[in-house]
Amino acid sequence: MTRPDVQVVSAGEQGSELVTRVPPPALRPYVRRYSGWTSPSSQIHPRVMPNTDIVVVINFAAPLVIHDPLQPGGDRPYRALLAGLRRTYAGTRYEGSTGGFQLDLRPIGAYLLLGIAMHEIADRMIDIEELGDWELDGLVARLPEEPTWPARFDLVDEVIGARLARAFERGPAEVxxxxxxxxxxxxxxxxxxxxxxxxxxxxxxxxxxxxxxxxxxxxxxxxxxxxxxxxxxxxxxxxxxxxxxxxxxxxxxxxxxxxxxxxxxxxxxxxxxxxxxxxxxxxxxxxxxxx
CATH class of the missing domain: 1.10.10.60 (Homeodomain-like)
Incomplete structure (x- = not known):
């Protein structure tokens, strides 16, 4: 059943929108926030600062281009991004109209949900396809196809809930x-x-x-x-x-x-x-x- 508590944080001109929803109680120890957005214009953010979230960004339109001072080789575009904890800033930009979904995971939540050591992604930006995780790849493909923001939030709730259940079925983690x-x-x-x-x-x-x-x-x-x-x-x-x-x-x-x-x-x-x-x-x- 669809939960009705999607909140519009801001709505700008020409169809730009930022929406969010509180994760259900069972997920809040593992997920801090998720949000979605649409914008018809390019965006440049020269400094996105370090914080204590493990971040997943799934783009529906233009890819997210990252300038990472810790990764040589120039700027890189990402359709779906996983970012570990960082010790410095990164620059981001979108070249053209954009929309997408951002999932802000608490570190313990990311550890349980992703099933990988967090030091493997610390100070790194990774394309989700590189993980070889068919379920996450499916989420990246399905989210843009959902017709409404509530349906997208429901899908994320479903996937995260199922993954956490499997993580706990494998045995109690020492967390x-x-x-x-x-x-x-x-x-x-x-x-x-x-x-x-x-x-x-x-x-x-x-x-x-x-x-x-x-x-x-x-x-x-x-x-x-x-x-x-x-x-x-x-x-x-x-x-x-x-x-x-x-x-x-x-x-x-x-x-x-x-x-x-x-x-x-x-x-x-x-x-x-x-x-x-x-x-x-x-x-x-x-x-x-x-x-």
Missing amino acids: GGVRRACQLLTASAGRVDIERVVSESDYSHRHLISLFREQVGVPPKLYGRILRFQRATRMLGSGYPHGLAALAADCGYYDQAHMVREFRSLGGCTPGTYLTSVWPQLDQELNALHL
Whole structure:
């Protein structure tokens, strides 16, 4: 039965649209958000910043062209993209009218759903066809053929639900400790002491790092850095009124200079340059829905 809770986040002129729907309760521990869009015009986003999602983008029209500083060889077009956790920005553009579907997976969800080690896709952009996964290939083919956004969301619910059920049928995955660690880091926006994370995970430091690499893709310390940076960019993009020194303190940096270094390292820009991006506004629109 089709769920009616598709929300239109924004609708522009000439047929552009951005829609989203909250995943059903059973999927929310594994899926943070999914959304769809259509746009009649080309789009350029010079800096898409690192965050803590594993992202799947399925394009219905023009391919997504990626400029990845970590992958030499020039820009590359993708019809269907899988992006692991990253330690720096990437540039994206569409050349012509576009539409598609984006699935934002929590790392543990991606680990269970994809059945691969997350370190294999960390800092990488992969065409979904390269995975050789017939079910995902079928989803890429079927989504554009569905007549409505609710039908597309229903199809994604069905595929994800079935894959998770099979993952759990294969046997209990050792994900509890990593999930607790991720929740602790996320709840503190990366400001919690790593030793406390290790203690509450019930693993040794070395074992937690190994499991994090397998199930998340990056070590806990880098995951915390990305969370702090993500908090800083969102607060800055929402019009933080108290200045950069106060922002640095609120986000757990030693000082303003430390925050600026992190912006350069993870984002390839200064805080001021970040505000010239169109993505902060889009991110604020989506996160206002509290997904």
